[in-house]
Amino acid sequence: MSAVPAAIRAEVSVRPDDPVFAGHYPGFPILPGLFLLEYVHTTTGIEALPTAVDRVKFVRPVYPGDQVVLDIGFSRDGDEVRCDATASVDADVVAEFRLRYPEGAK
């Protein structure tokens, strides 16, 4: 288990001037849910791409200006590294994730 890194907590600001909001959706800006998956992947610091996304649950939308808190934990899963994460806004969980990375990714 020693090769698995400790848990990570990070905060991401959803910038209202992110160009994505012009198109998602015109007049009704909400963050594409999968952008949260990218936040999680980037925050892990793992260079390799995940091999699997076992599960994502979106609880409610994220809006421009939201401060998203990511809590990310790692564990061994056979030959792979499993990553469980939540995204929260104002202490409410807005999305949950389970990803897998190849062995040696971390």
Next chain:
Amino acid sequence: MIGVDRIKRIIPHRHPILLVDRVSTVEPGRSLVAHKAVTAAEPCYQRLGDDTPAGGYAYPISLLLESWAQSAVLLACWEQPNPDVLAGKVELAAGIAGVRLLRPVYPGHTVEHRVEIVRSVDDAAVVAGGSLVDDQTVLEVKRFTVALRDSDVLRRPSVGASR
């Protein structure tokens, strides 16, 4: 061939996050095949420096999945188009399960998305499928659940309201 003009009449996604270029096959209520060309001009590559190694140009998994998911929404909404969120409903991803990422996608690749309706109820659909590049599978998706919600219900609470 069904191009961007028709796609925009069915789903509300717009530049820079309209990630489906054309639809080649559709069986409404059943299945759809859509295509997305990835190029070096994508906004996601804008900030990469000249020293970025080859692997840095892998198309982000979030955008690959978003592109696949837009194909799924196209199929789910084919017969009840929802091109304007303000006039209709908002498509929201409710959940995704069983995604396998088999190969990275790079600029120059054209991704073929295949989607099939697994189950469809009033305002939600479960869609499965995957994506190919040059006949090789790059993505598998066991279950993607999309829900349509009234946009009024989802309005962000107004400033000053308790949250």
